[in-house]
Amino acid sequence: MSYEHQGEIQPTDEKLYKIRHSLAHVLAQAVLDFREGSTLGFGPPIRHGFYYDFALSSPINEEDFPEIERRMKKILKSGQRFYREDLAKNDALARLEEMGEPYKKEYAIELCEKFNLDTLTFFRNGPFVDMCEGPHVDTTRDIPRDAFKLRSVAGAYWRGDSDNQMLTRIYAWAFLTKGELDEHVDAYLKAQERDHKKLGRQLGIFAIDNEIGRGLPLWLPHGTVIRDELEKLACELEFKAGYKRVSTPHIAKRSLFYRTGHLPYYADDMYPPMELIEHTDSGEEVKEAYVLKPMNCPHHHKIFAAEPRSYRDLPLRLAEYGHVYRFEESGAVSGLLRVRGMCMNDAHIYCTEDQIKSEFLSVIQLYAEAYGILGLDQYYLRLSKCDPDDPKRAQKYVDNPVAWQTSETLLEELLIENDxxxxxxxxxxxxxGPKIDVQFRTITGRDESVSTVQLDFAVPARLELAYVGRDGELHTPYCIHRAPLSTHERMVAYLIEHYGGAFPTWLAPVQVLVVTVSEKFHQYGEQLVAELRSRFIRAELAPESDTVSKKxxxxxxRKIPNMLVLGEREQEDQTVTLRRYGVGEQTVLPKNQFIEHIEKTISARAPEFLIN
RNA sequence: GCUCACAUAGCUCAGCCGGUAGAGCGCUUCCUUGGUAAGGAAGAGGUCAUCGGUUCAAGUCCGAUUGUGAGCACCA
Structure with missing residues (x-):
């Protein structure tokens, strides 16, 4: 799956694939020449180009790119032919040994063992030889000299395993023509303007202050408006779907998390415990450790356990926008996307085995409804299963192969049956347990799980949750964990990038900016703002001393969705001139009609202004 | 956590080969009352991230720390 993140693509015969693949060899040739004594890792084509990993004899940084590119272009110009050579296994290994390529050799040995190979394929172009399956272009002259660009240098672990040595990876873009390259670089730069970290500051949505702490964003007034709107949406959708709202504390005794099974495995992902000394009735000192909760489920489970439950109570759906704290590693923390404190649109559905499918399905329908309202359509679902071959399996997953099998099959059937x-x-x-994750691609091209639905067959039993069945016996409920609107942090990050900061009226921190044409109409402006606010419309008056153009x-x-221009004409006729964000022409309409329309727009959570 | 890069005013950034800090926006005050993307003037604002080193002298060179970014690993 790690390759998925890097955007690795399957080998094809397409020209672009061959060009990218061949350019990787050209880059390697240039780098080995530039830094003698360096050795090779992997160098595959990826989504918009290719990369190559090196164990360098001395460091390279981006300042070296022009020189490396110059050498690459020279190689392209010289028209080196690509020759394929198939070598018997032992000859191949001997050659890699002689070439001084320990990583390639390690991989070669593994390939031979895994696929029981007796030959390995090499490609030679000019002085450069690489073990590689191809395909390649015929000669380096087939590669356009102006359609690639070295992009960045980064560390990457050999074989994607953090126990291994870290190599240096050089990323590059590569296309068929210079036009396509320029277009892509342009789009890339434009996308950076939509980055939620940048817009989040510009639009006053959130701030990160080092005295508060890394990964602990402060929500500014504008950001808080968006959170409140999302929360209101969630409450409405969940109310209609039969959820009950609950509220739980941010901390709990550490022992609870031992019982649920989260600890000790997840200790590294949690803030260290707070140690308390408590006194018993007999005056004895007892140490008690409390932790910030990294998830809400144990608290909700305890609400389930707070009363005797009957099968008639099921499904019981408990919902909360709950605060959780996870100690993300320093290198993972980023803007609102990876934080250490977050507020999650959480709910837990306790149900019988018979109810799992229908509950799962209604959760998925809730997702679709919420995303429809938010205008999000760029996502895909991922059925996330355990990895039975993972050597670290025992540390990663509950040991219950039968339950894994049944629950994974159940989810898979559910998805297939419902197309x-x-x-x-x-x-x-x-x-x-297995889960269905909703994956989004961020503006910077990274895939992130925004939301998740999970089936839990393990924890309710550990907490001895039970309901009385029709048969009068106690049964353990299943639990579905779900968070359609994700965390506020991730969802807002995603929405900022999705809308480029230009939110639809219902979500916009400031919904209406009133622009008066001169001081004479300021009073009319103030009255209008007051009237809008009395109807809970977020309106502001532009600063008096600015010119109209400036306002x-x-x-x-500020990407405010609606501006109202007020002057003599408007004051006399009790009208407003409406100027929509991103819309060229303006509309003059009676003030009351505007209010009526914007109220409709807001209550419908319409993506566009409803004029009728 | 790891690799590499970066850190100058609230924001965006300039500052050569070491000689003690600059612009625009924003902010404050005043003038201007202007019909659709920057009206004018004045003023305030910086221990150049922090700590240490080299040097007669450090924003500038070196080291460490902290933070940020691009990746890798991680991601209940």
């Missing part, structure tokens, strides 16, 4: 498209992610399951410019930069 829901999905990909499968081996090794992506939760420790207590419009500021409103546009």
């Amino acid at each position: 829901i498209e999905f990909v499968t992610g081996i090794g992506e399951a939760a420790f207590y 419009i410019r500021e409103g546009t930069i």
